[in-house]
Structures are given as structure tokens and as C-alpha cells.
Amino acid sequence: MLAALFLLAALPAAVSAAPPAHNYDCSDTTPTAYDAQVDQAAMGYSSSSSMNAHASTACSTFRSDAIFFFNGHGLYYDESHKGGGIKFSSESWILADTGGHYPGNDQYYITDYGTDIRDVLLAVYLACYSSHDNQYNGDLLQQTMNKGADICIGFDGEVEVENGKCWSGNFWDRVRNGETVASAASNAKDDCYWHWPIGYWGVDTYEISGNYNSYLTPARYGIY
Amino acid sequence: MKRIYILATLCLIIAVSVAAAAGINAPIGVDTAKEKAQDFLNAPDATVQYQKTERLNQGEYYVFGIGDGQVYVNAHTGAVERATFDSARKDSHEIRLDQAAAEAAARAYAEEKYSGFAEKSMRLIESNLVSHGDAGSEYLYIWREEKNGVLTPNTVVVNVNPGTGEIVSYIGIRREIKCPLEPALSRDEALKVAAGQFPGIRVTDATANLTVEYTRPDAQTLTWVITMKGEPEGDVLQGGLIVIDARAGEVLMVSPYL
Secondary structure (H helix, E strand, O other): OOOHHHHHHHHHHHHHHEEEEEEOOOOOOHHHHHHHHHHHHHHOEEEEEEEOOOOOHHHHOOOOOOOEEOOEEEEEEOOOOOEEEEEEEEEEEEEEEOOOOOOOEEEEEHHOOOOOOOOEEEEEEOOOOOOOOOOOEOOOHHHHHHOOOOOEEEEOOEEEEHHHHHHHHHHHHHHOOOOOHHHHHHHHHHHOOOOOOOOOOOHHHEEEEOOOOOOOOOOOOOOO | HHHHHHHHHHHHHHHHHHHHHHHHHOOOOOHHHHHHHHHHHHOOOOOOOEEEEEEEEEEEEEEOOOOOOOEEEEEOOOOOOEOOOEEHHHHOOOOOOHHHHHHHHHHHHHHHHHOOOOOEEEEEEEEEEEEEEEEOOEEEEEEEEEEEOEEEEEEEEOOOOOOOOEEEEEEEEEOOOOOOOOOOOOOHHHHHHHHHHHHOOEEEEEEEEEEEEEEEEOOEEEEEEEEEEEEEOOOEEEEEEEEEOOOOEEEEEEEEEO
């Protein structure tokens, strides 16, 4: 009897212990965040998705995340000044670093995290030039890794909505079906190639930092 | 009486033709496809595990797991149109192969695996060394058939490990061209339509290619595939990818840059 009561008491704790995953569609990219949420839930993550979130929300929830997925605009000021930032609603941005350029109305910086995001297993920034090192706003992948994330993915080229959706849908489906992060990223790009119009259209520029041969199952936090 | 014989013969010919056509379109079945996959791998005893059937606009595929990758067999022709070899990505951090050696390896593979590669007018439209950060690099080669200035869906993609020279992935699509290759819309007209999809854009760069695409299941369409870049606004790149039906003038896709 006592054991049964103990089990009942422990159940909510066990359920809530599923590592959280947050997914954001911040352009005309729906339903990629929701699709990612479904795949992550099937892998055992406590996942959620939202459209047009403010950067402050994403910045705050990032602290508790095992998985963070963003699909939206990346920072592009000019050819010599691109990358290092992702754009949320109301002209709010998450930027890698403070470095003399302040896009939009509100800026939040990865460098401002202490050890807050060291539990992150995987961060995916699906945006134009999201893995490009910007002399003013820094390098999103490098800063995220510096703060303790295990794996981070970005793109070093121009990516557009439709092929971004294609890559995302296939990437999450493939990791759910047991592929490593590196295999899923690569195979997802080939999944997009033969969809019309034929071509990679930038999804071949993906870059991975960290433990690229990891699986996302079993559901877990990153190692710190 | 003679007329009845002629009519009966005609009916027989039509019936046989319909049956033959139905036979051509019938799926080859998983077992035959499995043998095709093993032939492609040059390994008759290779473990090939059926995973799923996938229907895409350009065709229907039996997808097989091969331990360290996948093989996609066209369910109707039996041609292997895609293969990936995950273990071939190992040791791809150090660039030991130069461009020429990598291209030679890719071309040799394309000639071996893609029936009629040498005979078709295949144009190398992309050859790059692409970095994937900590996940290594790969040489990427893309050929597409060019007919009367039109890029057809006949394409070959070979990705090569720059450290070992191993083939990481392959795509090879071969189709008969069934749509007219003469556009009703000129390049300039198409670019004008494309610019209209991004009101206020200040265009800095644009490309336009006439291509045949499978925009619907089993249906080829002659299209203008356009990329249009504009001056950034609010720190966001403007423009994107636009696809226009080159004969009807209809805009089929507008996909802004992220």
C-alpha cells in the first residue's frame, strides 16, 4: 500500500522530468515548429511550439531547454556583415554577442548567459547565415557551444522558407527514426534536393558544432 | 464478314496495348526492388531491409535500409535513384583529395551508376567543397541535362568524402521529357513577374533558369526558376526563390529568404 502511494506520488515528478524542447516559427515557416514538436514528443521530450514569439520568451525558456529550435529570419545587414543573430517578433533579436550593431528594438545576447544553457543538448538555428561569424554580432554556434550546449546547427548561406521547411521536416523525422544528428542533417538536405524546384537552395550549407554523431534518443539533457 | 475480322483485330491490338501499358506502369514489387538495390551495391548478399514506400512528384520509391545508409529504388523502373552511405562520412575533416581527383571520382561513379551518363548532354552546374563544421566536409558535384537551353529533371548528384575519396551520397534521376521546351514568357517578363512578388524590393542580384520540374505528381512543367536578392530591410535579406510556369505565366511558388 505504502509502495503504491509512493509510486503515485512519484508519477507527476517522473512525467514532468521529461526534458523540455521549445520550437519557434518566426516567419512564414509554419508548421515546422509544430512538426518538430510532434517528432520530439515521440522521442520522449516535453515539447512545445509557438509562432511569432518574442525574443525575451525564447531567451528565458532556453535556460530550461534540452532542445531549442528556431525557424525564421537571420541577420543580414550587408555582405560583410551578416550572421550572428535570429529575429523574433516585434523586432526583437537573439544575438551571439554585443559588438556595436543593434538591430531592432530589443536585443538579447547569448554571451549574457552564465551557465544557464549548459543543459542544452541541441540548438538548431534555421535561418540565413545563422552559422556565419559576424564581426559585430559574433558567431551563434560558437557562443552557444561556449555556454555549454552539446550540439548546435546553423546555416552558412541563404535559405528560403520552402526548402527550410523541407529540411526541417525531414531532419526531425530522421532523428526521430534513429539517425545521428550528422546523418539526419545530411540526408535531410538530399531529401530537399529532388523536391521541386530541383536543387539544394542553401540547405547544403548546414554546419554542425559539437557532438555531431549523437542520437537524440533516449530523451535527455546535454552533458555539463 | 471481312469488316468484322478487321474490327476484331483492331480491338485485340488495343487490348494488348492497354495491357502492356498497364504492365509498364505496374510496381515491380519489393522483392525485385531489393535485388536491384543489391545489384547497385555490387553485393548480391548485402543485407537490404525494406523500410517504406515513398511517393514523390517525380516518382514512387521503395526505400531500403542498408545498415549504414539507404537506397531508393524507383518502384516502376527498378532504377536506383538515390543512395546514402553514412559510414563514408568518417574522416572527412582533413582535405586529402584535390578538386580534380574528387571530380574524377564523382564522374567515374556517375558513369557507372547512371545509365546513359556519357551519351546525355549532362552539364556540371555545381562543384564545391562544402564545410559542415565539426561534421567534416564534402565535395559536391551536380550535373543536369541541358536541352535547348532548358535544364531537365535528368540530374546526377555525387558527394565525395574529401579525406578518403569514398562516395557519401548519390542521386540520379532519369526521365523522358514530355513537356514542350519553348517558353511563352521571356526571361525579362519572368523577372518582372518575380519582382512583383516582393513589393518595394530594390533588386541587387537575380538569376533565372528555364527548367523542367515535377510540380505535381507525374506532371512535368516548363518553369522559370528565379532567385532574386534585394537590399536588406530591418537587417533581413529581401527576395527569395520564385517559380513561374513558363508557358501559362502562373506563379507557382514564392519562397522568401529567411
